[in-house]
Amino acid sequence: MRIAVTYENGQIFQHFGRTEQFKLYDVADGKIINEQVVGTMGAGHGALAGFLKNAQADVLICGGIGGGAQMAMQEAGITLYGGNMGSADEAVAAFLAQTIVQNENPTCDHHDHEHGEGHSCGDHSCGSHNCGNH
Structure with a gap:
């Protein structure tokens, strides 16, 4: 199995479409056997x-x-775990431990307004606007 993580300076990069690097983890028998950082070449x-x-x-x-x-x-047959933050290595460890959360709505589609202080796309309660499925 190969796990790809959007990657920047050891962290999960937060904007998939602008990802310049992925860290790839090859896994066998529940253990990481190889890691490499690859560039997307634009x-x-x-x-x-x-x-x-x-x-x-x-x-x-x-x-x-x-x-x-x-x-x-x-469509590519790639299982998605979006809406994650923090260390790439820790996220993969959480995946292998089966404790990573699969966020059903990892992004917001309402970028026509100002987000309030502390607003977090994908895991929040919305009162005055429409955020995806909630």
Whole structure:
């Protein structure tokens, strides 16, 4: 199995479509057997699904990811764990321990307004605007 994580300075990069690097983890028998950081060579939104498919990724762990990219991951047969933050290595450890949360709405589609202080896309309660499915 190969796990890909959007990557920047050891952390999960928060904007899938602008990802410049992925950290790839090869896993066998529940253990990481190889890690490598690969550049996307400037591939943007639409090309990143193909990039990951060519890299033989089975799982993607990322921060925010738009609806089109989510569909592209599904079409490529890549299991998505979006809406994550923090250390890339810790996220993969959580995946292997089966404790990572699969966020059903890892992004917001309402960027026509100002987010309030502490607003977090994908895991919040909305009162005056429409956020995806909640």
